[in-house]
Amino acid sequence: MKNTRMLTLTSGALLASVAAICLSSCGGATYSDQVLVSDDPTSLTKIVFFECLGHANEGNLGKIVSAFNEKYAGKYEVELSKVAGTYDALHDAVNTKLTAGEVPALCMGYPDSFSVYMGKEIDDSNIYRLDNFIDDPTFGFTAEEKKDFVPEYLAEGQNYQFEGTWSLPMYKSTEIMYYNECYFAGSNQQNLAKFAANTEFAALNKAVTDKGANPTDESLKALKDWVKSHSGYAYELPTTWEDMIALAKQMVADMKTENLENIEFYPVGYDSDANLLISQFAQRGIPFTVNDEASKADPTKHFVFDNDEAKAFVNTLVQNVKDKLLITKGVLGGSKYTNTYFTNLKSAMSIGSTGGSSYNVSSNFKVGLAPVPYAAGKKAQYIMQGPSICFFNNSNDYVHKGSWLFYKMLAETTNNTKLSLENSYDPIKNSCYETTEYKNFVAKHDSELKYDIPFHTQDLRDNYMTSPVFVGSSTARVEIGNVLQYICNSNFSTDEAFAKAMNSCRAAA
């Protein structure tokens, strides 16, 4: 872990001489709006694709690659370059390669990284603007195909410091709330089991179950009241952030009444401070970062989160943390995940990436899924995550074409569906959600957590959001994510914390 970190940092500096090397090695192709060549290469062209999939999830990508290599045998051959570790590690690896003038063809990753490859001068960009490829009459996407893409996913690729589409989605995920069903009404398995013998309960329960899938309120309410009065838990599942906090208060209070207050318990755990703040800011219309004319002139103007609304909201969060209603990865010291608390029965709700479902499974209880509570009275917005793919500025035109063809195959409906589901992510095209693979997969929900994920995420898709991307956007994410721990752990005043964050951002701009 420390070593990857070391690598991260060092190889960052490799970029120092990237340009020099590139110029010498890539024949000075700097113009980033390329067009696809019509013909195919006579000799085999290698297409190096940098990826960092865990060993468990490589299966389908491998299949796609071999299928591709078969189809274009003798012309193109995709070669997977696996980089062990996180997306950070991947980012560094790519930097390293660029420095050495060894330009890959494709690479998966996050826009934040891509914007770094892009740089501040459009003519020095190491990656391509893809519009010409997308619109290419022969090889590009047809109008339907374009429409078929989930618009938010395509939109993400246009959210960079420069105009145009610079990256295409690979597969996507978002955040979701995992909750411990024991605490919540409706599916209160373990409590039910406990009361099963009780006739009074059996009657009420029957009343509910007879009503079928969605019982009417009064019968359910009766059941709940009964359960509550018998010191079981039967809380309402919160839909808004405010509800969630209120519920948390309730839970803590109940613990007290049952003299359990000395048990370590934090109702809500949020695994990413950055996502928490960025999404809540967005929902509440609190400015965070921008890509506009002003910021073009002065990069420090990208960062606009140093404002009173932001501080006010952060203050409420700090209060929640102090009241032990909420813990985040940040306030845990930054290197411990809240889902450990969740799986150890020390939290009732845990908000994290849909990709990380496996961390939230526990043998102790059944896990339920629900959308991340949103700001009351505002439009729900969910952070969009998951890797995209960018194309590198390569001297060989055939490489570009090969890369493009490969992406098309990867984005092809069934391929993409399989690929995404294997990683419990969402596929990138609407048509994917109609495929039998997808339907079968979703049909298996309730049998295992990873099958539930897509079942729950499919209706969140319309409310996805992303934050602007530019050189320094990653720092912005990190710093806003630090604010909570600055205040809660280091006793900074809110102003100090924000100042500190802003300062770092400015330095990184």
Added chain:
Amino acid sequence: MESKNNWKAWLYLAPVIVLMAVFTLYPIVNTVVVSFLKDYNQINGSSKGFTFYNYQQILSPGGLFYEDVWLTALPNTLILTLITVPTSIILALFIAIGLNSIPFLKKIFQTVFFMPYVTNAIAIGMVFSVIFDTQTGIFNAIFGTYGFPWIFPVPGGATVAYGSALFSICFYIVWHSLPYKILIFLGGLQNVDQQYYDAAKIDAASRAKTIMKITVPLLSPQILYVMITSFIGAFKEYNSVIGLFGTNGGAFDKNTGPSSMKTMVFFIYDQIAKGKVQYASAAAVILFVIIMLFTAIQFKVSKKRVHY
């Protein structure tokens, strides 16, 4: 003869010189140069010319990194150095002397004490963060300080006092740096002539006195050597911080000291990661100067104390 020797000598040195020139000196020069470039652009290596701006930002109050360096990195580095180096040296001395004086189990102890040296640092760091974990750490279990935060804060509750974090990391650093020192000292001890001890015996010197007045002074060359190398090492401390507090260097109560355990090298890496190589280089040069100064001072001070 003289002159003949002359070119021969360079011949002998040739491999070292060549390799060093390519893989050590050139990078150093490069670092120094970059540290003086304004707005050094990592993408195309361009810059807005020669400047002291980078140094200003780090050194001058009100500079971008004044807080990071003067209020965090430098204090941390110095404190860590000043605590871990003496502690580890003294401990190592005692252990070495102990090992040298015991009649049996020598080999086993030697092996045990050398183990950390041959162990993959990757695993050890992780193991230690588990050991010191606030909620689940064995350290808390043993010392019965449940809920007292050593390296991670108690959620919503007590914050990590700088002191306790410092203790944890010093513990780790000392633990990790002991074996090598013990090795050197044992080596030195085995060179000490038994007659000195006989003489001391006859002169009715007590055990303690013999150690203080004879053993330790006779070890002074080793001690000086270890001191200098471990000072340098401590100034470059970084991995231990990552290993224990994670990639953000921890977050402690700022009223009890710096709010994180970020060291100078940590800062350097941080800047490189953000692509600000010029700042990183400047910091590296500054660190180099500091280390130089310290080493020089030690040599001066030790002139009297050390006998060769």
Added chain:
Amino acid sequence: MENNYPNLQLVIKNDRLSAEKKNKLSLLGRILSLVLTYAFLAFMALLMIFPFYWMIITSLKEGMEINQMNPTFWPQIIRWENYSEAFSRLNFGTLLRNTLVVGIFSTIGTLFTTIFAAFAFARLEFKGRDFMFSILLATMMIPGEMMVTTNYVSVSLLGMIGKDNLMGAYAAMILPFMVSVFYIYLLRQNFKQIPNELYLAAKVDGKTDWQFLWKVMVPLAMPTLITIFILKLMGAWNSYVWPNLIATGNQDFWLITNGLRGTFSAAENINDYGVQMAATVIVTVPLLLLFIFFRKYIMRGVSRAGIKG
């Protein structure tokens, strides 16, 4: 005055006590100090060994158990599968091959450069010798990681980087680590201790420096050289950053440590810790054995080198 001191009567501390009392006391003292020494050593040894104990039991634990919040001091279910899985997942053959190639060659290379340099610095007279040496020492004070960056560019320019360029990769992993200032320093000290008479004698016998170096110096410095060999080999076995940089995107170049980190990266499931630790144990054991077997040499080498300021 001067005749004042001769007739002072000097006595040892507790001279009032009878002989056997004195002996009892001193015996008691000796026993006590011995007991204390052992206690102290044992305590320190415990601290030393604990992380290893932890590593080993973790390597036998089950994912769920590791994930528990209150750690168990002994695995509830001992899970040997961790080891078999670690073996199956690590591409052990390749990793071992690479590590050995890189380790052995870089070590041998280091030995040669070290011997030559140490000889030049210890025996030969030439202008700017001390200057050169102090420069060498000074380089030890620079955060080495600043160099890694530039060095990567260098090796790539030297054409050592490439997807299938295994030899290049080896070269790139070996060359930058073929010089070790510390070992030069160590060996120089050792050489310096070899009496100059030998050198002069050799000169009289008409031996060249070269012959003297190989016929006299090297054999005499053998323990130190063996030490250097072993320590360097250990270093190679544990080195991570640079090889990882070189092996980026090509697992065939991985060394043991890269394999370790790569195969069980933090990105993957926490439940891997067991397997991860198992792998770590697998990697650690050989070094431990190496040390236990060669402890004698390492000790002797270092003591012979007799570091003097």
Added chain:
Amino acid sequence: MEIKIKNLTKVFPGNPKKNIPDTTAVSHLDLDIPDGQLLGLLGPSGCGKSTTLYMIAGLKQPTEGEIWFGDEDVTNLTPEKRGIGLVFQNYALYPHMTIYDNVKFPLTNLRVKTTKKAVKILDNQKIDELITNNADEIIEIVKSSVYKEKISKDAAARKLVFRFHIVTSLAVKIFRLGLHLVPADELSAKIAGIKAELAADNQKITEKFAKHGYSLNEACECLTAEGTTIIETRRLSTSEIDGLVQETARLVQIDQYLTRKPSELSGGQQQRVAIARALVKKPRVLLLDEPLSNLDARLRLQTREEIRRIQRETGITTIFVTHDQEEAMSISDQIVVMKNGVEMQRDHPQDVYNNPQNLFVAKFLGTPPINTFSGEIKNGALYIGEEKILSSKSFTEDKPVFVGIRPEGFLADEHTKDEDKVFSITVKAIVTMGRDMSLVCEHDKFIGEDIKIIVDSDIDAKIGVMRFAIRPNKIFVFDAKTEERIRFEAK
């Protein structure tokens, strides 16, 4: 202090695993060294003499036997409790300490048992004495001790100590008086002033003691009301330590090197320092382990005398281990010749030479070594080969013998009657060495390389067979089996 050694035996256990047998270093050794004597333990290396020494020192435990210092059995005492001084073969001076510290080191571990004294008054008296008698000299010295254009306190103090054999602290006091600052004409006045102050000071001190109910006698010892002195056991005061160090340093004549490090001294000087360190604590016994072996020939002679002198002056019972007969001969009162841990002969140096008790001793002593022939006793006469060397009525039984003849035991000058020339030897070579000349000869009964004969250079020696008379007191006969001396009166 008299040393008695009874039946001392040391066996180093072997290792049956590696089948190394037990080795007996010393077996059943009895020694009796009168007080103030210097005993030389002489023997070839590995004869157990050093082991004996180390056992006396307490660094090695005897397997059996007893060691007595006077009437105290020290056999089981640890070294430090035996009150001995040991000088190691290579001195074992602490390289990191100055000579002063080296010599001082033993004292810092000791206590002094003495009468309670008003030391300050003694000091004052000394100062008084000095400034009255040696004022000019003092000023002389102080002024002369200039360091970097400045009069240096330390240098001055050192010189004063060196000159007047006083304690450093006292020297500093004297320097502080600043006599060198006052112009010549006011000097006497100044001195008078100082004397007055001193007197006053003494007065004060006396009163202070009086307050505690002590009176002072002329030796400035405290007397209680009953008029008895008070004995106290305490650490040595710095000035006492200084005094002892200075004194010992003077004794071995290293007092001008006190501030140096051992590495800055010659072998001989280091040697003296080692002795000083052994002596400074006034040991009951002084043990020297091959103290001269690391010195060159000249120094060896010199130091040898030194050691003798020092031993005489201090009168400390001393044991001196060496393998060099000359050394042993020249300084010991008594010599014990040892072989494989067994005492061969104990005697006064000259007797050991003139009157060896067995072949080994005869062979071991004397350079060039004694010439040994295999002969036999036949009907009351001693034969070497066919030649009848001498006859004696003590030769009763016939048996094979070894005959030892000292090189100087051969006579061939004109005063020797031909009939006395009983022994014919073939001269191979003649080497003149000034007054003497040495003949290298051979004889078929001779045991060993070749015979060496020392004769006056004025006799006419020639290559070839020569006949010699034998000096009766230079010829020794030993039993061939026991190698024991067979005594006889020549008739």
